[in-house]
Every structure is written in structure tokens, then in C-alpha cells.
Amino acid sequence: MRIATWNINSVRLRWPLLKALDAALAPDVLCLQETKCPDEFFPRAEIEALGFPHIAAKGMKxxxxxxxxxxxxxxxxxxxxxxxxxxxxxxxVALLDAPGGPIELHDFYVPAGGDIPDREANPKFAHKLDFVAEATAWTATRAPTRRRVLVGDLNIAPLEHDVWSHKQLLDVVSHTPIEVDAMARWMEQGQWHDAVRHFVPASEKLYSWWSYRARDWAAADRGRRLDHIWVSDDLRGKLQRQHILREARGWEKASDHVPVMVELAK
Structure with a gap:
């Protein structure tokens, strides 16, 4: 089973790009974030025509x-x-009909946190920290649940080589120590395993997001790994491969995030 995640940055604007994504990755399940669309305007018919008959959406204008x-x-x-x-x-949250039994799938979009990494000075940063803390506490009440997958734009790049410059981004929201520590607690409480880094050593640079501000995103290559897929420990042995679709950042009308996928054996 192939499970992918993508911050699409407006599903009504970019749903045609799902055809290119499908051609490249052929996911069985695709989780989207930042759809920016009330449920009544979600392009269900168009997406069903692409081969996804089962759709769940929770959106707002x-x-x-x-x-x-x-x-x-x-x-x-x-x-x-x-x-x-x-x-x-x-x-x-959804239960997927999967070989070997249902998989509990979580699709998260964690608040970005604004620009100032200070809880008192920046309510958006406080919201982000509170959100992750609540998710951590809720996860702890449910662990150890088997056959779980958590995906999404978590807006935190936890490892040194998940950002283009560890030293320069230590005080930049998404890579600050307080956020990294919060994510580590979330993973620990839920007994989650980083499914993408399972295949890519922590010593290697790995990104899923490049800012719109860069004139040439590929040449600058100032990325961050903000998009994640985690699995419960019992699924660790089922992991077969990962794929970060870097070329999607160069698509016409691209999102600033690219799709991330892992494949699980039956």
C-alpha cells in the first residue's frame, strides 16, 4: 500500500496537478493539507474521475x-x-481497509507558527506549541495502538539535515529547539517511527519544502523537511521504500511543498 501526503496549497487551484502526482507515485491513499476549501466546494467529481472514489474532507474558506x-x-x-x-x-482520522487488517490513518496540518519564535510575543507560535502539546497528550492516551500511520505538513524540521543550514535556522520558526523537542515528545508518546528517515540516513540532506521567495528554488536549494510520514512500530518491518517527489516543486503553479510517499508491504 502506497500512502502519500501533500500540502497542496489550495485544492481548487491545484487539483489538476493530482494527475501528474498520480502518474509519478500511483498512491493508493493521498492525504492533502491546506486545501483552503469549504466542503461544499471541494472538487469531488474531478478527483473521483482521477481514480479516487473514497474521499473525506474537512475544510474552511x-x-x-x-x-x-x-x-x-x-x-x-x-x-x-x-x-x-x-x-x-x-x-x-480514517480507518483504511488494508491487507492484514485496518490501518488507522491520521492526516495533520500543524500550525505554521508565524515568524517570531516567542510564545509571549507571538500568539501564532503559542498556538503551534499548544497544538502539538495537545496532540501529544491525546496520542499518549491512545498508545500503544497498532497499525497506525500519521502523515501531514507538521511544519517542523526536526533534524540537523532537515534544513539547509542548521546554524542559521536555529532561531527560525520550524527548526527552533523548543519545536524540535515538542515533536520528539509527540513521537515518543505515540511510539512513532519516522518512515522517511527509515530509508535516508540522518546525515543526508532531505527537504520537502522550498520557499516561494527564492528566485530559483532549485539553484538555491534552501529547503526544509516539513512534511512527514510516521508509522507505529509494528509497521516498521512493512516499510519498503520512500519517495519525495522533488520535481513537483518545479511544476507550473506549484505548491511550495512537494508530495512525500512511503510504501508498505502487504
Whole structure:
């Protein structure tokens, strides 16, 4: 089973790019973030025509939003919290009909956190830290649950080589020590395993996001790995490969994120 994640940065604007994504990765399940689309305007018919008959979406106008597109049957689970009591459409949970038994799939879009890495000076950063703390606490109440996958734009680049310059980005939101520590606690409490780094040593540079501000993103190559796929420990032995679709950053009308995929054996 191939499970992919992509911050599409507006599903109504970029849904035609899903055809290129499908040609490159052929995912069985694709999780989207930042769909920026109320549910009634989600392009269901167009996406179903691409070969994803099972669709779950939780969206709002202009901001946030998550969706799960699947070729396999799934059941949406409605018991997830309203994170930080904001109702801002940042998490979907579904049970996938998978060989060997259902897989509990979480699609997350963690707040970006603004520009200032200070809880008191920046309410957006406080929201980000509170969101991750709540997710960590909720995960701890559910662990150890088997056959789980968590994906999404988590807006944190945790490792030294998940950013283009560890030293220069230590005080930049997404790579600050407080965020990295918060992510480590989330992973530890949930007994999560980093499915992408399972295949790529921590000593190698690895990115999934490049800023729109760079005139030539590929030449500058100032990326960050903000998009993640985690699996429960019992699925670690099922991991077969990973793929970060770097070329998607060069597509016409590209998102600033690129798709990330892992493949699980049956």
C-alpha cells in the first residue's frame, strides 16, 4: 500500500496537478493539507474521475483544511478533539481497509507558527506549541495502538539535515529547539517511527519544502523537511521504500511543498 501526503496549497487551484502526482507515485491513499476549501466546494467529481472514489474532507474558506483521497474503502473516525478549541480543520482520522487488517490513518496540518519564535510575543507560535502539546497528550492516551500511520505538513524540521543550514535556522520558526523537542515528545508518546528517515540516513540532506521567495528554488536549494510520514512500530518491518517527489516543486503553479510517499508491504 502506497500512502502519500501533500500540502497542496489550495485544492481548487491545484487539483489538476493530482494527475501528474498520480502518474509519478500511483498512491493508493493521498492525504492533502491546506486545501483552503469549504466542503461544499471541494472538487469531488474531478478527483473521483482521477481514480479516487473514497474521499473525506474537512475544510474552511481560505485557510487550513485537510482531505484524504483513497482508492481503498475507508471509514472516517469522528472522535478526534477540536484542537485548541478553534474548529480550524487541521486533522482527519480514517480507518483504511488494508491487507492484514485496518490501518488507522491520521492526516495533520500543524500550525505554521508565524515568524517570531516567542510564545509571549507571538500568539501564532503559542498556538503551534499548544497544538502539538495537545496532540501529544491525546496520542499518549491512545498508545500503544497498532497499525497506525500519521502523515501531514507538521511544519517542523526536526533534524540537523532537515534544513539547509542548521546554524542559521536555529532561531527560525520550524527548526527552533523548543519545536524540535515538542515533536520528539509527540513521537515518543505515540511510539512513532519516522518512515522517511527509515530509508535516508540522518546525515543526508532531505527537504520537502522550498520557499516561494527564492528566485530559483532549485539553484538555491534552501529547503526544509516539513512534511512527514510516521508509522507505529509494528509497521516498521512493512516499510519498503520512500519517495519525495522533488520535481513537483518545479511544476507550473506549484505548491511550495512537494508530495512525500512511503510504501508498505502487504
Amino acid at each position: 481560505g485557510y487550513n483544511g485537510v482531505a484524504i483521497l483513497s482508492r481503498v474503502p475507508m471509514q472516517v473516525i469522528e472522535d478526534a478533539p477540536d484542537w485548541c478549541a478553534r474548529g480550524d480543520c487541521r486533522h482527519l
